Amino acid sequence: MSHHIIEFRNVSFTYPDGTAALRDVSFRITHGEAVGIVGPNGAGKTTLIMLMNGLILPGGGEVMVGEVPVTRKTLSEIRRKVGVVMQNPDDQLFMPTVREDVAFGPSNMELPPEVIEQRVDEALREVGALHLKDRPPHRLSGGQKKAVAIAGVIAMKPDILVMDEPTAGLDPGARRQLIEIVKGFRHSRIIATHDLDLVLEVCERCILLHGGAIKRDGPPGEILLDAQLMQESGLALPLSATV
Amino acid sequence: MEIGSNFLNIGYLDSLSYRASPVHRIDPRIKTIVTIVYVVTVVSFPRYEVSGLLPFFIYPVFLISVGNIPPGFVLRKLLLVSPFVVMVGMFNPIFDRTPMLELYGVEISGGWVSFTSILLKFVLTISTALLLIATTSFTGICEGLGRMGVPQVFVVQLLFLYRYLFVLVEEALRMVRARDARSSGKRGKGVRVFIHLVGVLLVRTIQRAERIYAAMLSRGYTGRMPLRRTHRIGMKELIFLSSWILLFLVMRRYNLSLYLGILLGQDGMR
Structure with a gap:
């Protein structure tokens, strides 16, 4: 299934203030892969994510989703395929x-109301949040x-699921639940x-960003457990590797 | 600081609006219209009117009892806002000293009467407005406004204002706490620091707005907000609307307290 592929071809990006981010x-990244993107603060992780669904457009090179390049014209198609x-x-x-x-995405896709309703229920059930359906968001725990944020994205049935810091700010219990949810997905997953x-547990591939460039690309076990590489890249060994 | 715990206590007001009661279930449009008619009617009374206003307590009392809203909450909110009204009416008794009526031998000037009238109007209108939110929820009111033809831009503005008010207050509280934690018991360094805090808050808000907009775009936003319609106008709504408005008009036209007084007076004479 070629449309589940996301490809960066010599992509560069510089912010208007002159910072070269990538x-x-x-x-x-091919179909069904779970890829972790790691790197210290300022390595370009968020920029990478914003490029994936066209929130920003590359300054040089090309981003391809399936066979479709990310351009101003293809944005609506891209955003349906890549859920962030x-x-x-x-x-x-x-x-x-x-x-x-949760219905926001499906409604924007102009689906019939019954289908929207069904998608909302499916998505909420998948993340175990069906009982929260009528609650206002400001009254939920972290x-x-x-x-619910994840449900709102998977309700659009994207081919590729991109997550920015999914476990940040969660207590250990909630983090565990989230990892199980993410493991259960069959989408191509990109997790910055x-x-x-989390990367060691969920991903079979890991991309290490440093200073806006890819420093390593390979199995998480080889990259994340390499003490010297981690130290050079402003990271540290995963907790599970130190005990 | 008490912003979060005290300032109108929006969080509590919000939680009241999720209760289920016959009033909560009425279509927001109907409740909004009834409230507007109520407020206009109350305000339209002449400045020396006191007795004619008293029957109007029936609507807020109705909302409190049927809507199962704790009256103490409404009273506290009224007290909180009352200084503004007292400021407005304070000078009436001083400037307007023409005697108007005599009560048990004490002469009461027109100023005091109009001051009482202002207070009454304030209590009636503000409590009804608070009760509208407590029995309808802010989002319900927004939904109602949208369906009554208010442009979507405004409705969405209001919805976002409400949604992010909670986030903003929390953010402001954190900043204030961080300042207080490092200003050894004093309130920071006064106005200068305060100005900086407000500036930072503004910048953060703009950044947040950008992120929210990015999240909207990511989920296919094209300029139309898909808002759900939760209520519909049925027989119950029409009865609610017509009977309340009718009652307000009757109470505006005829001074029910006066009639009651005459009735009781005749009784007493007999």
Whole structure:
């Protein structure tokens, strides 16, 4: 299934203030892969994510989703295929109730109301948040907010699921639940995170960003457990490797 | 600081609106219209009117009892806002000293009467407005406004204002706490620091707005907000609307307290 592929071809991006966030980044993520993107603060993780669904467009090179390049014209198609879960769920849950928030994406796809309703239920069930359906988002706990934010994205049935720091700010219990949810997905998954144990557990591939360029691309076991590489890259060994 | 715990206590007001009661279930449009008619009627009374206003307590009392809202909560909110009204009416008794009526031998000037009238109007209108929110929820009111033809831009503005008010207050509280934690018991360094705090809060808000907009775009936002319609107008709504408005008009036209007084007076004479 070629449309589940996301490919960066020599992508560069410089912010208007002159900061070069990404330099000549190339990689190809294929169907069903779970890829962790790690790197210290400022390595370009968030920029990478914003490029994936066209929130920003590359300054040089090309981003391909399936056979479609990300350009101004293809944005609506791209955003249907690439679902992005933002880091802060408060930024993503803007509708008055959970139900309406999860329905936001499907409604924008102009689906018939029955289908929307069905998608909302499916998505909420998948993240174990069906009982929150009529609650307003500002009355949810951190973990619940996160789960609902994910439901809002998977309700659009994206081919590729991109998550920015999915476990940030969660208590250990909520983090565990979230990991199980993410493991259960069959989408191609791209997870940008500082939670290296999450990458070790969920991902079969890991991309290490440093200073806006790819420093390593390979199995998480080889990259994350390399003490010297981690130290050079401003990271540290995952917790599970130190005990 | 007490912003979060005290300032109108929006969180509590919000939680009241999720209760289920016959009033909560009425279509927001109907409740909004009834409230507007109520407020206009109350305010339209002449400035020396006191007795004619008293029957109007029936509507807020109805909302409190049927809507199962704790009256103490409404009273506390009224007290909180009352200084503003007292400021407005304070000078009436001083400037307007023409005697108007005599009560048990004490002469009462027109100023005191109009001051009482202002207070009454304040209590009636503010409590009804608070009760509208407590029995309808802010989002319900927004939904109602949208369906009554208010442009979507405004409705969405209001919805976002409400949604992010909680986030903003929390953020402001954290900043204030961080300042207080490092200002050895004093309130920071006064106005200068306060100005900086407000500036930072503004910048953060703008950044948040950008992230929210990015999240909206990511989920296919094209400029139309898909808002759900939760209520519909049925027989119950029409009865609620017509009977309340009718009662308000009757109470505006005829001074029921006066009639009651005459009735009782005749009784007493007999």
